[in-house]
Amino acid sequence: MLDKALTGSKGYWIWIFSLLAVIGVGVLSYLHQFDYGLGVTGMSRDVSWGFYISQFTFLVGVAASAVMLIIPYYLHDYKKFGKIVILGEFLAIAAVTMCILFIFVDLGQPMRVMNVILHPTPNSILFWDATVLNGYLFINLIVGWTTLTADRKGVPPPNWVKPFIYLSIPWAVSIHTVTAFLYAGLPGRHFWLTAVMAARFLASAFASGPSLLILLCLIVRKVSKFDPGKEAIQTLGKIVTYAMFANVFLLGLEFFTAFYSQIPGHMHSFVYLYAGLDGYSKLVPLMWISSILAIISLVMLVNPNIRRKENLLATACVMIFISLWIDKGFGLVVGGFVPNMFERVTEYWPSLPETLITLGVWSIGFLILTVLYKIAIAVRERTASWPELH
Amino acid sequence: MSINRRNFLKFAGASTLIGVTGTAVIEKILLTDAEAAVSPGSEALTAKRWAMVIDVSKIKTEDDYKKIIHACHSIHNVPDIGNKKDEVKWIWEEDYEHSFPGVSDEFVPESIEHKSFLLLCNHCAKPACVRVCPTKATFKRPDGIVAMDYHRCIGCRFCMAACPYGARSFNWRDPRPFIKEETKEFPTRMKGVVEKCTFCSERLARGLKPACVEASNGALVFGDLEDPNSEVRKALSAHYTLRRKPEVGTAPSVYYVIGGNEHA
Numbered sequence: 337m338l339d340k341a342l343t344g345s346k347g348y349w350i351w352i353f354s355l356l357a358v359i360g361v362g363v364l365s366y367l368h369q370f371d372y373g374l375g376v377t378g379m380s381r382d383v384s385w386g387f388y389i390s391q392f393t394f395l396v397g398v399a400a401s402a403v404m405l406i407i408p409y410y411l412h413d414y415k416k417f418g419k420i421v422i423l424g425e426f427l428a429i430a431a432v433t434m435c436i437l438f439i440f441v442d443l444g445q446p447m448r449v450m451n452v453i454l455h456p457t458p459n460s461i462l463f464w465d466a467t468v469l470n471g472y473l474f475i476n477l478i479v480g481w482t483t484l485t486a487d488r489k490g491v492p493p494p495n496w497v498k499p500f501i502y503l504s505i506p507w508a509v510s511i512h513t514v515t516a517f518l519y520a521g522l523p524g525r526h527f528w529l530t531a532v533m534a535a536r537f538l539a540s541a542f543a544s545g546p547s548l549l550i551l552l553c554l555i556v557r558k559v560s561k562f563d564p565g566k567e568a569i570q571t572l573g574k575i576v577t578y579a580m581f582a583n584v585f586l587l588g589l590e591f592f593t594a595f596y597s598q599i600p601g602h603m604h605s606f607v608y609l610y611a612g613l614d615g616y617s618k619l620v621p622l623m624w625i626s627s628i629l630a631i632i633s634l635v636m637l638v639n640p641n642i643r644r645k646e647n648l649l650a651t652a653c654v655m656i657f658i659s660l661w662i663d664k665g666f667g668l669v670v671g672g673f674v675p676n677m678f679e680r681v682t683e684y685w686p687s688l689p690e691t692l693i694t695l696g697v698w699s700i701g702f703l704i705l706t707v708l709y710k711i712a713i714a715v716r717e718r719t720a721s722w723p724e725l726h
Numbered sequence: 727m728s729i730n731r732r733n734f735l736k737f738a739g740a741s742t743l744i745g746v747t748g749t750a751v752i753e754k755i756l757l758t759d760a761e762a763a764v765s766p767g768s769e770a771l772t773a774k775r776w777a778m779v780i781d782v783s784k785i786k787t788e789d790d791y792k793k794i795i796h797a798c799h800s801i802h803n804v805p806d807i808g809n810k811k812d813e814v815k816w817i818w819e820e821d822y823e824h825s826f827p828g829v830s831d832e833f834v835p836e837s838i839e840h841k842s843f844l845l846l847c848n849h850c851a852k853p854a855c856v857r858v859c860p861t862k863a864t865f866k867r868p869d870g871i872v873a874m875d876y877h878r879c880i881g882c883r884f885c886m887a888a889c890p891y892g893a894r895s896f897n898w899r900d901p902r903p904f905i906k907e908e909t910k911e912f913p914t915r916m917k918g919v920v921e922k923c924t925f926c927s928e929r930l931a932r933g934l935k936p937a938c939v940e941a942s943n944g945a946l947v948f949g950d951l952e953d954p955n956s957e958v959r960k961a962l963s964a965h966y967t968l969r970r971k972p973e974v975g976t977a978p979s980v981y982y983v984i985g986g987n988e989h990a
């Protein structure tokens with residue numbers, strides 16, 4: 337089926353080559369980092385994780401969100417998602433690949449990455465995270481590929497793949513829960529040491545992932561003859577709305593605990609992120625943009641009349657995606673390191689090479705996504721006229 | 727010390743078994759060298775749980791602090807990179823307020839408020855860094871020392887996020903050009919790995935106390951916490967002491983004498 341990705345319009349090839357160009361720049365920047373060390377990034381002794389780990393954290397959520405299609409379709413027999421489940425699974429594959437790459441580029445000694453397998457250490461959450469991420473990638477490859485192959489032949493997917501589909505549901509929850517545990521189990525990092533961390537991760541994931549899916553569906557409809565379906569998109573819109581409310585609610589809980597208790601350690605990171613601490617306030621504008629976008633998009637989404645207009649829905653989805661990216665793909669990780677263990681402030685901002693490497697990894701993800709979607713669309717275009725299979 | 731040897735043999739065995747790449751072979755050779763440097767002799771100092779008591783009232787001048795820090799950093803090839811972002815340090819000075827955040831009181835005697843404390847790895851009894859390390863590159867020895875294998879560390883920095891004391895440094899770049907006088911007896915580190923104080927395990931193996939203790943004129947006391955007659959236990963029963971962030975449950979093995987005046 338891969339051959340389907342090798343034929344395309346001029347626009348398709350321009351897109352592919354643009355991605356390849358960004359990837360090329362990213363690879364060159366990575367070679368520089370590989371040679372010099374992680375000192376090329378903006379990270380420091382005090383803020384020892386930065387952009388890479390926060391992108392990883394954000395993208396685990398995007399990957400996990402595929403269950404928001406799988407649960408309604410396979411568990412509740414919601415037929416309208418039949419055509420787009422594959423888009424969710426392929427998005428998951430691209431997102432998990434990016435996650436793994438982001439962990440890899442963050443390693444100080446990448447050549448030793450196999451040590452995690454050679455010396456398995458079950459008490460380390462990172463060991464479990466590596467395990468569940470690779471497992472999730474594997475499951476989605478199997479499920480995505482077999483269901484699509486079956487579709488192309490016009491037959492229902494083989495029965496042996498069903499257990500993998502059901503397994504993918506708890507597995508998706510597990511990848512984001514385990515990722516939250518990376519943070520939520522560390523003594524001395526008050527900002528992360530919260531029991532609702534995993535719940536918040538899942539809520540934000542089920543808002544950011546489906547909003548990206550809505551945008552992708554709209555793009556797919558524009559560039560191809562495959563229509564993901566108006567109703568399917570509307571249902572996704574509702575999922576985004578509920579999840580985003582849950583996310584904002586959970587964030588509100590954090591604020592309450594920190595500021596009503598007045599325990600300094602619990603307040604400091606929030607103060608740093610939203611108001612600035614000891615005169616340091618690099619992240620304040622970003623965090624406010626995130627909050628304002630969240631509020632506007634919620635006001636829009638909660639109103640069914642606005643949500644039903646696809647261009648307005650798309651606008652709200654863009655806002656939610658940016659808002660959550662700032663919140664989780666930046667503020668959450670950096671905020672945990674500020675103030676540092678001595679209650680002093682060291683700020684962080686990504687460097688140029690770090691940004692280029694990050695863009696490179698995102699482009700690899702989008703390249704994978706484009707190729708997979710191209711194949712799925714080709715199959716869907718051909719079978720669009722056929723009667724419903726499932 | 728025997729744990730080192732055993733771990734090493736296990737590691738070497740596993741690597742050969744799985745037949746991993748050339749990197750592993752190189753690591754083995756390097757490890758053998760490092761091992762040789764610290765292999766125990768009969769004169770080795772041993773304990774059930776090594777601990778330290780620091781009485782900063784006995785460290786008078788800025789030069790005294792410098793001398794202690796230099797004693798450690800020079801024999802362990804700790805680089806002086808000269809900027810805060812890439813900084814590597816094993817033992818350093820910090821004021822009272824930032825040494826004991828959350829504990830420091832509003833009104834304390836001047837002699838304490840403006841005093842520098844010496845901070846280093848606490849060799850915690852329940853170390854968070856060991857718990858999170860995905861490769862066992864950071865491990866706890868039976869004598870309580872939290873040790874590191876620089877050849878196994880993958881540089882994920884999970885341990886830096888986990889340590890509640892900011893005790894760990896990462897080699898953001900090749901440290902070797904920044905070592906003023908290289909000591910041949912101790913291995914240098916490469917870029918991309920984490921490092922920290924080792925309680926001078928290599929000196930203990932040769933029957934010597936940690937370098938900082940030796941250079942401190944009696945301000946730093948070192949010994950076995952589980953031996954009631956040890957110097958640290960005597961110091962602990964004679965003075966009121968503090969540990970950093972006891973509430974996080976890592977059970978630090980470094981204690982600070984809070985005297986309040988010069989005669990404490």
Ligand code: SF4
Binds near residue numbers: 846
């Ligand atoms: S002080 Fe930090 S690095 Fe040292 S043993 Fe405790 S947790 Fe580990």
Ligand code: SF4
Binds near residue numbers: 862863919
């Ligand atoms: S950076 Fe090295 S020592 Fe620290 S957790 Fe990772 S592998 Fe272990």
